[in-house]
Amino acid sequence: MRLARSMKSEFIVLGEGAYGVVLHVKHASRRYHVAVPSRAWNRIKHDHRSREDIVIAVLVSPHARHLADIELAVYPDWLNTAAFFVPKTIREPWLGDLREDRKRMVAAGCSRRTILWATLTQIVLLALHAAHHTLLRIICAVTRHAG
Amino acid sequence: MRVPRLSETEILIASAISGKELYGLQIVDEVLALTRGKRRISLGGLYTTLHRMESKKLVTSRWGETVDDRQGARRRYYKIAGLGARALSETERVLGPALRLAHGMAGGR
Numbered sequence: 001m002r003l004a005r006s007m008k009s010e011f012i013v014l015g016e017g018a019y020g021v022v023l024h025v026k027h028a029s030r031r032y033h034v035a036v037p038s039r040a041w042n043r044i045k046h047d048h049r050s051r052e053d054i055v056i057a058v059l060v061s062p063h064a065r066h067l068a069d070i071e072l073a074v075y076p077d078w079l080n081t082a083a084f085f086v087p088k089t090i091r092e093p094w095l096g097d098l099r100e101d102r103k104r105m106v107a108a109g110c111s112r113r114t115i116l117w118a119t120l121t122q123i124v125l126l127a128l129h130a131a132h133h134t135l136l137r138i139i140c141a142v143t144r145h146a147g
Numbered sequence: 148m149r150v151p152r153l154s155e156t157e158i159l160i161a162s163a164i165s166g167k168e169l170y171g172l173q174i175v176d177e178v179l180a181l182t183r184g185k186r187r188i189s190l191g192g193l194y195t196t197l198h199r200m201e202s203k204k205l206v207t208s209r210w211g212e213t214v215d216d217r218q219g220a221r222r223r224y225y226k227i228a229g230l231g232a233r234a235l236s237e238t239e240r241v242l243g244p245a246l247r248l249a250h251g252m253a254g255g256r
Binding site for chain 1: 170171172189190191192194195196197198199210212213214215216217218219220221222223
């Protein structure tokens with residue numbers, strides 16, 4: 001595969017699909033949907049996931065499957081869409097914990113409505129905390145600069 | 148190095164992970180157990196606070212394994228750093244006697 005260089009590259013995990021971990025890959029202003037086996041994905045360190053050479057290595061790897069239609073690639077999950085708005089620094093562990101918590105609630109016999117409300121509450125709380133955190137950082141920066 | 152002051156959420160999280168390495172949901176459960184069910188931290192609050200604590204070098208973290216329930220997302224394990232432990236004991240040293248004194252005064256009324 002021929003890929004242009006010197007552009008920002010990164011992965012976004014969309015979820016687990018029939019072919020492994022489904023990734024949304026941004027590379028050189030183009031977007032790809034790629035599925036890689038979980039074992040291969042877990043070998044890549046988080047710090048390396050925005051490194052261009054790692055992105056290219058995954059895209060050209062014989063283990064990766066390029067998926068034209070994302071509907072077929074990933075099990076339908078609206079959380080995947082919501083994940084795009086979560087700060088990148090905490091996206092993966094937060095989303096994983098939320099999914100694990102939903103599974104726990106299912107196992108505990110909670111109704112679908114309860115689980116939906118609990119998930120929505122978690123998303124709203126995350127948004128509020130992230131906004132509060134950003135506001136505090138701006139205030140601190142401004143007051144430090146003024147002082 | 149100056150020891151930073153901790154907020155209530157930071158104190159709870161630091162207490163939960165002092166001496167052990169836990170990931171998000173385990174920290175939520177541990178805080179719930181420590182406070183006898185009186186404080187439940189949301190995952191959003193937990194991760195924004197942990198991110199802030201990590202940038203202040205109060206905690207350290209590492210990537211862990213992924214399990215089926217997480218659909219490819221790995222766990223992130225956190226443990227308290229030296230500075231975090233010092234900040235926690237400093238909080239206990241300053242606030243402990245004050246709280247005990249206030250509790251005694253309230254009880255004496």
